[in-house]
Amino acid sequence: MALLEVEDLVVSFGGNKAVRGISLALDSGVKTGLIGESGCGKTVTALAILGLLPETATVSGSVRFEGKELLSSSEGELARLRGDHLGVVFQEPMTALNPMMRVGRQIAEVLEIHDLASRTGARRRAIELIEMVRLDDPEVTARKYPHQLSGGQRQRIVLAMALAGDPTLLIADEPTTALDVTVQSEILLLLDDLVDDLNTSLLLISHDLPLVASLCDELLVMYGGTIVERGEVNEVFGRPLHPYTAGLREASDLDQVEDDQELRTIEGSVPPLGEFPTGCVFRDRCEYADDECLQVPRLEVPSGEGHEAACFHPVRHD
Ligand SMILES: Nc1ncnc2c1ncn2[C@@H]1O[C@H](COP(=O)(O)OP(=O)(O)OP(=O)(O)O)[C@@H](O)[C@H]1O
Ligand code: SF4
Numbered sequence: 001m002a003l004l005e006v007e008d009l010v011v012s013f014g015g016n017k018a019v020r021g022i023s024l025a026l027d028s029g030v031k032t033g034l035i036g037e038s039g040c041g042k043t044v045t046a047l048a049i050l051g052l053l054p055e056t057a058t059v060s061g062s063v064r065f066e067g068k069e070l071l072s073s074s075e076g077e078l079a080r081l082r083g084d085h086l087g088v089v090f091q092e093p094m095t096a097l098n099p100m101m102r103v104g105r106q107i108a109e110v111l112e113i114h115d116l117a118s119r120t121g122a123r124r125r126a127i128e129l130i131e132m133v134r135l136d137d138p139e140v141t142a143r144k145y146p147h148q149l150s151g152g153q154r155q156r157i158v159l160a161m162a163l164a165g166d167p168t169l170l171i172a173d174e175p176t177t178a179l180d181v182t183v184q185s186e187i188l189l190l191l192d193d194l195v196d197d198l199n200t201s202l203l204l205i206s207h208d209l210p211l212v213a214s215l216c217d218e219l220l221v222m223y224g225g226t227i228v229e230r231g232e233v234n235e236v237f238g239r240p241l242h243p244y245t246a247g248l249r250e251a252s253d254l255d256q257v258e259d260d261q262e263l264r265t266i267e268g269s270v271p272p273l274g275e276f277p278t279g280c281v282f283r284d285r286c287e288y289a290d291d292e293c294l295q296v297p298r299l300e301v302p303s304g305e306g307h308e309a310a311c312f313h314p315v316r317h318d
């Protein structure tokens, strides 16, 4: 049984689908990257899994985590799961932190709320967790308020909180995008080391294909609320089959810049909800589109290939 199984997940806002019936499975100990441009439905997917969607969202389908259906779980059950079996790190550390509370206490509170330690045990464990996320002087750091820390240090505290309950799955949505470029890679390498050490599965959400490819085992590529390609990282990054993935790869190919060429970007931009074309959602931006693409392509393994793509005319690499 997969750790997380999502089946036919649909999320709509005002009748427009932000997620259009996606299915995916994450296995234990596997690091999966979810990539796609801004507005493709990555965060909405994560929020649906976590039970954190706003009330304006309409949701259907199934999200099973450790065999339990989450879409029909109560708020209380979901809150218990988050910070316990399910760890979460979002883009902006300040939204996860209470500005009025010392950071050591905030980590200890996660442990207490989830009955993972007594008050003294929680304090001691919070110091260990601060050490684990490689912050200097854990005793001193624990007594600081969020505003006394840098953005990178705050995100380390959020990571300590997310890992406090020894989760089986960590969902990290653009965990370093809000940070200074110089600390982004440090935090990502730390996150990568920690999930390896703790044998935690990771769902890493980003728009940065090469970065995710360097850290993850599996890749899911999302466009227009659908999964357009998925498979083992070397397959998807090395032999992209969907024109969208191939475009993302080309747009991030730094060799082009070194050769003084202009960096190619994917033609056009992600439309707002409700303005995607019928049939293949990528149709209005795709150079290979023809009449067949007026139908919705299924996510399947094209003949002679090793992983899945939702495209009638997959890119050939021979
Ligand atoms: N609460 C909401 N109400 C209405 N539309 C929403 C809401 N949240 C998201 N959307 C829309 O759903 C679509 C997908 O949004 P989502 O935040 O999942 O994108 P994303 O892939 O995470 O992008 P980014 O890389 O910018 O974070 C977008 O068109 C967005 O405007
Ligand atoms: S199905 Fe057609 S429009 Fe969609 S990506 Fe493939 S070739 Fe392009």
Ligand SMILES: [Mg+2]
Pocket (backbone or CB within 6 Å): 042, 043, 044, 173
């Ligand atoms: Mg997002």
